[in-house]
Amino acid sequence: MKQQKFTKQFAEFLRIGAALVKQAEADALLIFAEGVCEWDQIKAGAGDTKTIIAADNEEALEGAKEAGLMPIVVELDESPILEKLTHALVESVADDIIATGASVVALYSGFDESRLDTISLVRLSEHLGRLTSRDLRRLETSVPLETLKHVIDLAVDIGREGREGKPVGTMFVVGDHRKVLHHSVASGFDPIKGYNRKERSIFDGRVREGIKEIAQLDGAFIINADGVVEAACRLVDVSSASVTLSKGLGARHWAGAAISKKTKSIAIVVSESNGTVRVFQNGEVMLRIEPFRRAMKWKDLDFDNAGE
Numbered sequence: 001m002k003q004q005k006f007t008k009q010f011a012e013f014l015r016i017g018a019a020l021v022k023q024a025e026a027d028a029l030l031i032f033a034e035g036v037c038e039w040d041q042i043k044a045g046a047g048d049t050k051t052i053i054a055a056d057n058e059e060a061l062e063g064a065k066e067a068g069l070m071p072i073v074v075e076l077d078e079s080p081i082l083e084k085l086t087h088a089l090v091e092s093v094a095d096d097i098i099a100t101g102a103s104v105v106a107l108y109s110g111f112d113e114s115r116l117d118t119i120s121l122v123r124l125s126e127h128l129g130r131l132t133s134r135d136l137r138r139l140e141t142s143v144p145l146e147t148l149k150h151v152i153d154l155a156v157d158i159g160r161e162g163r164e165g166k167p168v169g170t171m172f173v174v175g176d177h178r179k180v181l182h183h184s185v186a187s188g189f190d191p192i193k194g195y196n197r198k199e200r201s202i203f204d205g206r207v208r209e210g211i212k213e214i215a216q217l218d219g220a221f222i223i224n225a226d227g228v229v230e231a232a233c234r235l236v237d238v239s240s241a242s243v244t245l246s247k248g249l250g251a252r253h254w255a256g257a258a259i260s261k262k263t264k265s266i267a268i269v270v271s272e273s274n275g276t277v278r279v280f281q282n283g284e285v286m287l288r289i290e291p292f293r294r295a296m297k298w299k300d301l302d303f304d305n306a307g308e
């Protein structure tokens with residue numbers, strides 16, 4: 001997206017957008033703009049309206065938070081604006097800024113990248129949303145929420161993007177890593193061996209990119225509760241006799257279910273067939289996330305487990 005300036009037109013759109021939020025009783029104003037940094041003027045124009053500022057990268061949002069705005073990084077540089085907008089809304093739900101089902105007035109560049117020229121009033125579907133912290137808290141686990149959230153987001157990215165046009169399936173086993181290592185075997189060489197802890201932390205974007213590359217190889221990633229990858233390309237070696245899953249799921253999913261039953265870990269499995277991500281705890285599917293265009297459609301589960 002081209003750099004934008006805080007022009008008269010920007011100020012006018014802001015005024016109309018804030019007025020529409022009030023009139024339509026919407027929950028927030030979302031501005032998708034790259035390159036503006038007159039945060040105080042934007043805040044003044046928006047008044048007491050909850051205002052989300054979205055952009056493609058973090059630098060473009062520097063100082064927005066301090067001015068009382070809510071920054072959201074989208075990182076979908078080459079995607080069409082409507083896709084970016086959907087993603088920004090979904091991320092806002094994930095960050096608990098707005099609720100699923102909220103109404104949002106969005107200001108963005110629909111036609112001319114260099115200026116705001118479009119206003120939309122969007123009502124979010126009740127089911128549209130990436131994982132919210134609330135969903136994850138349901139897992140009640142000793143793995144910190146931040147670690148889980150990062151791994152699940154990464155899994156969702158892998159399911160959605162694949163690699164070089166090909167679908168990729170993989171598995172992450174998070175927490176209780178010593179026991180998990182004990183119940184798994186190396187499938188070949190371990191590509192992360194020799195790297196220090198920092199170079200293996202999933203909190204680092206470059207590490208996450210590296211993981212996407214390695215995910216094409218056979219086996220699972222073992223991640224400790226602090227988000228450090230302890231091993232890659234591990235084959236889970238646990239009998240799945242104690243778990244019951246729907247028949248359509250193959251060896252990878254059974255292994256994920258079994259290791260989450262045998263240990264206190266959470267297993268996150270990305271299906272190569274369709275990009276669906278399943279989160280297993282204690283042998284059961286606790287969450288299922290379907291790829292839905294670029295955004296995620298969140299579904300209630302249960303019907304994944306046996307007995308259907």
Ligand SMILES: Nc1ncnc2c1ncn2[C@@H]1O[C@H](COP(=O)(O)OP(=O)(O)OP(=O)(O)O)[C@@H](O)[C@H]1O
Binds near residue numbers: 220
């Ligand atoms: N015990 C295991 N531990 C780790 N990875 C496994 C294990 N079993 C299978 N896999 C991985 O899963 C891959 C796919 O196996 P399979 O097709 O049976 O699984 P699936 O559950 O149907 O998953 P997908 O939907 O991704 O195909 C295997 O090639 C292997 O890389």
